[in-house]
Amino acid sequence: MTAEPKNSNRVAFDYAYSNTELFGVQEAYKAIRTNIVLSVIKDECKKIVITSSLQAEGKSTTSVNIAISLAQAFNKVLFIDCDLRLSKVHKAFGIARDPGVTNVLSGLATVEESIQATKFENLFVIPAGISAPNPSEMLASLKMQQLISKLESRFDYIIMDTPPINIVSDALPLAKIADGVIVVVRRKISTYTELDKALQSLKFIDAKVLGLILNDANEENTKKYNNSRYGKSSRYY
Numbered sequence: 734m735t736a737e738p739k740n741s742n743r744v745a746f747d748y749a750y751s752n753t754e755l756f757g758v759q760e761a762y763k764a765i766r767t768n769i770v771l772s773v774i775k776d777e778c779k780k781i782v783i784t785s786s787l788q789a790e791g792k793s794t795t796s797v798n799i800a801i802s803l804a805q806a807f808n809k810v811l812f813i814d815c816d817l818r819l820s821k822v823h824k825a826f827g828i829a830r831d832p833g834v835t836n837v838l839s840g841l842a843t844v845e846e847s848i849q850a851t852k853f854e855n856l857f858v859i860p861a862g863i864s865a866p867n868p869s870e871m872l873a874s875l876k877m878q879q880l881i882s883k884l885e886s887r888f889d890y891i892i893m894d895t896p897p898i899n900i901v902s903d904a905l906p907l908a909k910i911a912d913g914v915i916v917v918v919r920r921k922i923s924t925y926t927e928l929d930k931a932l933q934s935l936k937f938i939d940a941k942v943l944g945l946i947l948n949d950a951n952e953e954n955t956k957k958y959n960n961s962r963y964g965k966s967s968r969y970y
C-alpha cells in the first residue's frame with residue numbers, strides 16, 4: 734500500500750461536522766435527520782446506507798454529518814465505514830483505521846475491539862479496518878450480515894458509508910438489507926446518466942431509496958450565504 738502524502742490532511746476531512754459554529758451545515762443536517770426519522774418508521778435499529786453513483790460526490794461528508802446529527806438528537810448511533818477501498822472517515826474522527834470491519838470479518842479482531850468511541854456522545858464508529866484484497870466479497874458475505882444483525886440490538890441507527898455504486902458493487906448487498914438508502918448527488922460532478930444508472934441498480938435489488946441529497950448546491954446560494962451570517966458552510970444546503 735502506498736503511503737499517503739504528508740499534505741493529504743486537506744483531503745481528509747475538511748468536513749464541517751465537528752465544528753459546532755457551522756450553523757448552516759447543522760441546520761441542513763437537522764432537516765435531513767427529520768426526513769430520515771419520518772421516513773423510516775420502526776422501533777428497532779434503523780439501518781441507513783449512504784451511497785452515490787461516482788467518487789467524490791460527498792457520501793462520506795454526508796454520512797458523517799447525518800450520523801452526528803442523529804447522535805445529537807439522543808439516538809445511539811453506529812457509523813460503519815463500508816468503503817473498504819478508499820476509507821478516510823477514521824481520520825475525520827481522529828481514530829485508527831483498524832481494528833475495523835475487515836479485521837472482524839477475517840477473525841483478526843472481535844466486534845467489541847472494533848467499535849470505537851468518538852468525541853461525540855452517543856456516536857460510535859467501526860472503521861474500515863486493514864486493507865483487504867476482496868472488499869466486495871467481504872461486504873456481501875454472510876459474516877457481514879451476521880455482524881450487522883449482532884449490532885442491531887445495541888443501536889438506534891446504523892449508518893453505513895459506502896463506495897460509489899457505478900464503480901464497484903460493494904454497496905449493493907448493504908443497500909439490500911438496509912431500511913433505507915440515501916443517494917448523494919453533487920453539483921458539477923453528478924450527471925443524470927450516472928444517477929439514473931445508480932438508481933436502476935438500486936431498483937434492481939429492491940432497495941428502499943429514501944431520497945437524494947444534493948450536496949454542494951447552487952453557486953448563487955453559495956455566494957449569497959457566504960456573505961451572510963450563515964457562513965461558508967451553507968454550501969451544504
Ligand SMILES: Nc1ncnc2c1ncn2[C@@H]1O[C@H](COP(=O)(O)OP(=O)(O)O)[C@@H](O)[C@H]1O
Pocket residue numbers: 743744745746747748785787788789790791792793794795948949950968969
Ligand atoms: N459541499 C461541499 N463543499 C466543499 N467540499 C466538499 C463538499 N462535499 C464534499 N466536499 C469535499 O469533497 C471531497 C470528496 O468528498 P467525500 O465526502 O469524501 O466524497 P465521497 O465519499 O463521495 O467520495 C472531500 O475532500 C470533501 O471534503
Ligand SMILES: [Mg+2]
Pocket residue numbers: 792793794816894895
Ligand atoms: Mg467516501
